[in-house]
Amino acid sequence: MSAPANAVASSAATSEPYQAPAGLADVSVASTTVSDVLGRLGFYHYRGYNAVDIARRGRFEDAWHLMLRGELPTTEQRDAFTGETSALRQLPPGVGELLPSIARLSGPGSLESVRTAVSLAAQAIGCKPWTDQSQDLTRAQAEQISAILPTLTAQLYRLATGQEVVQPRADLGYAANYLYMITGEEPGERSTYAVERYLMLTIDHGFNNSTFTSRVIASSGADLGAVISGAIGALSGPFHGGAPARVFDMLDAIGSPDNAEPWLRHAIEHGEKLMGFGHRIYKTIDPRSQLLHEVAQELHSERVGFAEHVEKTAVALLAELKPGRELYANVEFYAGVVLEAAGLPREMFSATFACSRVVGWMANVLEQVRDNRIFRPLARYVGPEAPREFPAFWQPGQA
Amino acid sequence: MSAPANAVASSAATSEPYQAPAGLADVSVASTTVSDVLGRLGFYHYRGYNAVDIARRGRFEDAWHLMLRGELPTTEQRDAFTGETSALRQLPPGVGELLPSIARLSGPGSLESVRTAVSLAAQAIGCKPWTDQSQDLTRAQAEQISAILPTLTAQLYRLATGQEVVQPRADLGYAANYLYMITGEEPGERSTYAVERYLMLTIDHGFNNSTFTSRVIASSGADLGAVISGAIGALSGPFHGGAPARVFDMLDAIGSPDNAEPWLRHAIEHGEKLMGFGHRIYKTIDPRSQLLHEVAQELHSERVGFAEHVEKTAVALLAELKPGRELYANVEFYAGVVLEAAGLPREMFSATFACSRVVGWMANVLEQVRDNRIFRPLARYVGPEAPREFPAFWQPGQA
DSSP: OOOOTTHHHHHHHSOOOEEOOGGGTTEEEEEESSEEEEGGGTEEEETTEEHHHHHHHSOHHHHHHHHHHSSOOOHHHHHHHHHHHHTTOSOOTTTGGGHHHHHHTSOTTOHHHHHHHHHHHHHHHTOOOGGGSOHHHHHHHHHHHHHHHHHHHHHHHHHHTTOOOOOOOTTSOHHHHHHHHHHSSOOOHHHHHHHHHHHHHTSOOSSOHHHHHHHHHHTTTOOHHHHHHHHHHHHTSTTTTTOHHHHHHHHHHHOSHHHHHHHHHHHHHTTOOOTTBOOSSOSSOOHHHHHHHHHHHHTTOHHHHHHHHHHHHHHHHHHHHSTTSOOOBOHHHHHHHHHHHTTOOGGGHHHHHHHHHHHHHHHHHHHHHHSOOOOOOEEEEOSSOSSOOOOTTOOOOOO | OOOOTTHHHHHHHSOOOEEOOGGGTTEEEEEESSEEEEGGGTEEEETTEEHHHHHHHSOHHHHHHHHHHSSOOOHHHHHHHHHHHHTTOSOOTTTGGGHHHHHHTSOTTOHHHHHHHHHHHHHHHTOOOGGGSOHHHHHHHHHHHHHHHHHHHHHHHHHHTTOOOOOOOTTSOHHHHHHHHHHSSOOOHHHHHHHHHHHHHTSOOSSOHHHHHHHHHHTTTOOHHHHHHHHHHHHTSTTTTTOHHHHHHHHHHHOSHHHHHHHHHHHHHTTOOOTTBOOSSOSSOOHHHHHHHHHHHHTTOHHHHHHHHHHHHHHHHHHHHSTTSOOOBOHHHHHHHHHHHTTOOGGGHHHHHHHHHHHHHHHHHHHHHHSOOOOOOEEEEOSSOSSOOOOTTOOOOOO
């Protein structure tokens, strides 16, 4: 059966669908109570609470509780939640013994390894399509996945660098335990404080690419293992979670304070994108970079002074050479400085980002499943007019 | 720093973003030359060619070549392509030895196992962010991933059912080799023909949920391993790729021809969704179910007559009880009948779907990376007005 020759014309004659801008820029695809970013104001929040204030004053578990259980915890609730999630850090049976083989296939800190490992861990946890289980069970699995992701990333890093894995300790906080599993040493207060601020600041940030991926996958009814491996995959893209380490590559390339002005001027004049500057949403100072800058200063790292000099120079040059573009340091600029000064190896920056953003992904998915419709958009066909005549050279013929 | 109290109001005062319907229904999110579905006409195509005609007259490799290399092949090109892709069926080193442990964690045919295994295989192939490699290499990896997916699914199935794995044979076509790896026996012509028709019919179908997932993940710059594991995850959702086996559950529940009318009437009257009927896009006969129906008849399976009776009864009852809804048998209704009669176990229906749709995912991603913008939509915040006052019970206090 062939379609009528006027197939495309007939279709075009019916009501036209909305043609969204590339990348769904400026298109609102859902309603949410999880978080919001008010870019022009340099303000973002978690469930209405200023995210920077939570990060400044709270514990990671406060934000985690807020995101997955809907409210900030009382002191008793925080203690209970911390106890429950600490107990979930151990890997489920059937996972640990495969990590050496997974780690061997990609480099230290690779999100590719994390993607495979967390997919496996979700199988081991027994995640099933959320349509086939209670919402309470799905939330419990969301908490478990958030709790084991740092264990997976830390153990994969240790294995990929030829070290023995370090088992999680339930008596340490989320951030301290993470540092401990990577370095093998109990971290100092300052390092723990710094990493915890970073983690709290990066839990959620609107419908970024990996968060949107989480929602799209969950909308099919798939299990949380499908969601988390898809989200980790999205985060591994250089346009998304791959940038923090690249800021460092830039700082290395600049090398010395004297070289900042000529190096940056040359880069901007030659159309190169500066790593760690500019944001699709913030047209003012990124509120995350501001707190991270303060945290960096408290760490008294040698890099901080140099990074500050590069930032000031870059912002001034951008204002001069790209007037009106309003380009400022984004979250990635000071993130690397903070994480390195706290003792995290550079290869682990993206994987560390995954360990906080996982809470945002899970919060979004728990919201998605409560009022779900499968994401199934349209595309505009712009190829040769259909139906095409088959070319004479194509000689079908069965096997 | 707190945001001004009128934060939300200020934001609302700026230009309003487009509010897309739930699930991005009827929103066109990209331009494409890969495929299109003209729902009201009951017609769909691959790069302009009637997909049903290709399926009726061609080989799987024809459609695969068309989708990934852009044109139908000449006889010589088909032979060369078949030779190249057959040679890619072997698993890369480092994968086969982990499959028993992966298979052990989920049931036979589970897409959860496939997701983990293909993520691992992509690591072993050496997939890197497409931003960091040539487009030729990305296409070569896309062909390799399509070639090994049947091997992975078949071997996982054999392992999950306690059987020895069967290595791929390069002298068999895509469909015949797939059947061979699952059953361990060289399939008959009729079974091969049937499965090949099914596979060709289901390669692509607009921006369905898993295809959209592929594009969203690829748009971040991520590697093909991230794309394929996310897409498999999306496909595993019961609202997407999980339905073919459920059609069978319905046929089993009906049991006998006499019971079809009362069983279906009761189900429809009680608001239950009939499995295998209705489609978000087709409001007429699904062109895929039509060819699959013919293929089913050629297989002379006992189930065919029964399925035909159920289809006729259901369509008549739906017209009577839900007038104007235009509900017909969709691709899933006869897919299961065909696949079972061809010798495929019921647990393998969704995994078999993945082995054809992978070609569509890869074709879409190769298009995405040629003209990319990261998917990063907005959401409408509808929670408590921000910034909220922190509750008095929240006693931050550092660790």
